[in-house]
Amino acid sequence: MASIGEQIVKLYVGKLPYRTTDQDLNDLFGQYGQVLSATIIMDRETGRSKGFGFVEMSNDEEAQSAMSQLNNSSLEGRTIIVNEAQEKRDNRGGGGGGYPRRDSGGGGGYRDRRY
Template structure:
């Protein structure tokens, strides 16, 4: 596990377990600074990530916010799920862990080396 900002990849820093939240129904124009400010009112925000479309570079209408502690994340869900940001009623949930991508295969069915 690789350490980053004093927190290893499992999200544990020895004192707290960080929690990643999925924020849905965002305006395509909402900047990460706005999200950080809104979520910062209910807890300690470690990271805000807004995925963008590969072709247009525009927001895809959702974001991920990593909160320092589980309690911060629970506060964010209870206080901000249904909250209006930039004219949109946002949805706040614990993010699901992404499944590892399956190995790439050649058309003959053998695995490709990466």
Template sequence: MNIYVSNLSFDVHDEDLKSFFAPFGEVTSAKVITDRATGRSKGFGFVEMADEAASKKAITELDGTTVDNRTISVSVAKPKEERSSRGNNRGGFNSGKSYNENRY
């Protein structure tokens, strides 16, 4: 099961995140999301656990707990929504429509 963890301290790293969940069962991956430009944590991450029952127990017991003086939120991760491309013709600055097209 994929788990979403938010409101993480900027000092929390992948291994720290993994260690928070390890007492509940096997953690197959733990990733703190970072800014591409700066490498700094964005304050959230994802944990994947092999066992669904262990995942649910971890979510229940860790949600609302305090880690590094911050109250974290833990929930089931939702699938990433499909993003449309920039050239989607919905209008806006990059719509491809000429400014003068509707003037005359």
């Protein structure tokens, strides 16, 4: 029985075989309920899987069922981890806006040039 205001549950899925696809994840979790999205996280530089992904399910009961059945289960010889995804933390601790820090010694830096 669905209640008003049920929210989407996002699950983290780790230690996946590197050849697992979004569709494989969708099919696996679809056995336990409605999958709204299934995404494998890819490395930007290589285009290869990072070995983890996220699944969004339509309600908590189905997500809990998938978690309890799939956590520490075997997928293509690998023991996968399934748990509720944590909110992404903002790790930008006031640094240099993503630019590498220049040490003051050694010369060669843009501040050492005479314009």
